[in-house]
Amino acid sequence: MADIINLVAGVEGDVAQLRERRPEAKENAQASFAALLEPAEPGTFSYAERYAIATFVAGVYQAAPAVDFYSDLLAEESEELAAEITRAVERGITTGPYIDGGFTLFDGSPRLAAALDFAHLLAFHPKDASPAAIGHLQAAGWSDDDIVTLAQLISFLSFQLRVAHGLSVLAGTAQPAPVTEAPRPTQTPEWVPGEGTLVPDVAKPQGFVAHSLGWKPWVPPQPKEEFTDAQRDALIKPERIDMEYFRLLARDPAALKARTLTDLDIFYNTDGGLGRAERELAATVVSRLNGCEYCASVHQQRAKEEGGDAAAVDRLLEEGVDADLGSAQWSAIRDAALVLTKSPFDFDASHVERLEAVGFDTLAIIDVINSSAFFNWANRLMLTLGEPDVPKRFR
Numbered sequence: 001m002a003d004i005i006n007l008v009a010g011v012e013g014d015v016a017q018l019r020e021r022r023p024e025a026k027e028n029a030q031a032s033f034a035a036l037l038e039p040a041e042p043g044t045f046s047y048a049e050r051y052a053i054a055t056f057v058a059g060v061y062q063a064a065p066a067v068d069f070y071s072d073l074l075a076e077e078s079e080e081l082a083a084e085i086t087r088a089v090e091r092g093i094t095t096g097p098y099i100d101g102g103f104t105l106f107d108g109s110p111r112l113a114a115a116l117d118f119a120h121l122l123a124f125h126p127k128d129a130s131p132a133a134i135g136h137l138q139a140a141g142w143s144d145d146d147i148v149t150l151a152q153l154i155s156f157l158s159f160q161l162r163v164a165h166g167l168s169v170l171a172g173t174a175q176p177a178p179v180t181e182a183p184r185p186t187q188t189p190e191w192v193p194g195e196g197t198l199v200p201d202v203a204k205p206q207g208f209v210a211h212s213l214g215w216k217p218w219v220p221p222q223p224k225e226e227f228t229d230a231q232r233d234a235l236i237k238p239e240r241i242d243m244e245y246f247r248l249l250a251r252d253p254a255a256l257k258a259r260t261l262t263d264l265d266i267f268y269n270t271d272g273g274l275g276r277a278e279r280e281l282a283a284t285v286v287s288r289l290n291g292c293e294y295c296a297s298v299h300q301q302r303a304k305e306e307g308g309d310a311a312a313v314d315r316l317l318e319e320g321v322d323a324d325l326g327s328a329q330w331s332a333i334r335d336a337a338l339v340l341t342k343s344p345f346d347f348d349a350s351h352v353e354r355l356e357a358v359g360f361d362t363l364a365i366i367d368v369i370n371s372s373a374f375f376n377w378a379n380r381l382m383l384t385l386g387e388p389d390v391p392k393r394f395r
Helices: 004-009 013-019 023-037 047-060 064-077 079-094 110-124 131-139 144-171 229-234 238-242 244-249 253-268 276-290 293-305 310-319 328-342 349-357 362-385
Strands: 214-217 386-389
Touching: 004 013, 004 023, 004 064, 004 144, 013 144, 013 362, 023 047, 023 144, 023 253, 047 064, 047 079, 047 110, 047 144, 064 079, 064 144, 079 110, 110 131, 110 144, 110 362, 131 144, 144 244, 144 253, 144 328, 144 349, 144 362, 214 244, 229 253, 238 244, 244 253, 244 362, 244 386, 253 276, 253 362, 276 293, 276 310, 276 328, 276 362, 293 310, 293 362, 293 386, 328 349, 328 362, 349 362, 362 386
Parallel strands: none
Antiparallel strands: 214 386
């Protein structure tokens, strides 16, 4: 199969060749597509549902090339459902999911309607997630395994579409298109945690912190004693079996393995391109904007450990994304990461030119795009499957 990101972005030549310098990231982004959209055994999460959710997410993000790609896959499964998703996209762009206390995105099956509600939440305002959102899915018949896959699918698309757009701008293949701003919801949905929803007793951080945090899930992690060989292999690092986050994601081992390998190549492949501290800066900026205290706490520390300006990182945590970062290079990375996060389609040639003007080559700019996009994947998982917890030593 053709590489999906290159296909959607319309890139070839130099930019496509430079992507090959991050081979594990490229191959495992493709493997993530296979695991989440076209697994050999889809189980109770059908291909039609997967394509419907992908079409919806691409649609509300207004990613025209990806809409065409995913809607074609959906139409092969059901032309009727494809038409229904088109209507749901129109509602999602113009109104958001919460209208007069009801949910009007989708008039079909309650199971798919709940998934589209969840997709809209993850796409536009993941910080507003709560155990009640998990309960909403459980009430509609979603199993714990399928909830993890659903969250991975939506979060992966948030990464894939940002990378594709960023690369298309870099390659000069982006097609300008008007984008309608999707407003935030104005009402709280009447969702409640279900009997199967975990509602942990946590000490929530009172802001962004420069020390480590814990994390507690809202969906039960896979018990250690029930781990399969495939799930152990998916951890990549065996010690991760002691971390609830990885035991949770191991409910879909193929997706977890592909995601982890994508992550490692984006952030640790130092064959040219952007420095390690700068990649961690992008991760911290995105996490600060998305409101993910856990991810910000981890990656601010890594930025410092890799030689980044500790004072600038501390200002970013304390003052927010408009803080003075102390250098033109860091400011250019920050601004590119912000625009890719807020609305990826506002990222344009001016951002590429600014990155070039402060000394970054094309491979380094690909690293900025990859690093920023990846944390739009990571943050969404952390924010919508659980919540951070301040360890007792820091309370």
